[in-house]
Amino acid sequence: MLPDGTRMRPIAPEDKALLQAGVGRLSPESAYGRFLTGKPRLTPAELRYLTEIDGCDHMALVVLDADGDLVAVGRLVRDPARPDTAELGIVVADCSQRQGIGRTLAQELVRAMGVARVAGTMLATNRGALRLMRALGPLESGVLSGGVREVVVRVGAPVAAAA
Numbered sequence: 376m377l378p379d380g381t382r383m384r385p386i387a388p389e390d391k392a393l394l395q396a397g398v399g400r401l402s403p404e405s406a407y408g409r410f411l412t413g414k415p416r417l418t419p420a421e422l423r424y425l426t427e428i429d430g431c432d433h434m435a436l437v438v439l440d441a442d443g444d445l446v447a448v449g450r451l452v453r454d455p456a457r458p459d460t461a462e463l464g465i466v467v468a469d470c471s472q473r474q475g476i477g478r479t480l481a482q483e484l485v486r487a488m489g490v491a492r493v494a495g496t497m498l499a500t501n502r503g504a505l506r507l508m509r510a511l512g513p514l515e516s517g518v519l520s521g522g523v524r525e526v527v528v529r530v531g532a533p534v535a536a537a538a
Contacts, residue, residue, distance in 0.1 A: 377438060378471070378474050380441035381440055381446055381476075382439055383437070383439075384437060384439070385435065385436055385437075386428065386436065386437050386448065386450075388426050388427045389426075391422040391423075391426050393445050394417065394425060394426060394437075394445065394448065395417055395422060397444075397466075397468065398414065398415075398417055399415065399416060400468060400469075401468065402469045405466065405468075405469050409464070409466040425448075431453075432453040433450070433451075433453070434450060434484055434488055435448060435451075436483060438467075438471075438480065440471075446476065447465065447466065447468065447476045447477065448464075448466055449465040449480030449483075450463070450464045450465075450484070451463055451484045451488050451493070453490065454494070459490055459492055460493070460527065461488055461490045461494070462493075462494045462495070463481060463484070463493045463494065463495045477503070478510055481507060481510075481511055485511060485530050485531075491529065491530060491531070492528065493508070493511055493512075493528050493530055494525070495508050495525070495526050495527075495528075496524070497524050497526075498522060498524070499522050499524045505524065505526070508526050508528050512530040512531060513529055514526060514527075514528055515528060
């Protein structure tokens, strides 16, 4: 469920300026957490890739506030080598984190794409991203290397209760 006054919709090619502005408003920590590098702005090629999607093997949703400003972006990109698996990427504006927006985006994307597994690459210290992945399903694999964690979860499978 999204906070009052926000709305979710598919990303569109016309959203390049909206996406650029949203990235520009991220704190350095949030930008680094999403892109795993300092990223004050996106290149024209990145903006094309992130907004001109096919809606089948590459899906993306945006969440906008009541003023039309970008609150969050979530995307799934199908792995061509493993069509039942897609890479998840989500970024939520600093002021809107910890409100369930990322989880809502992830669940909606998984439902729409219908994949069995979701993969994610995150900083090893990003506990929120790991919690989000674990909320989607049980951890199937996880590799920690150089401060980065790569995980795959099996979506739709029951998640074991914490002991």
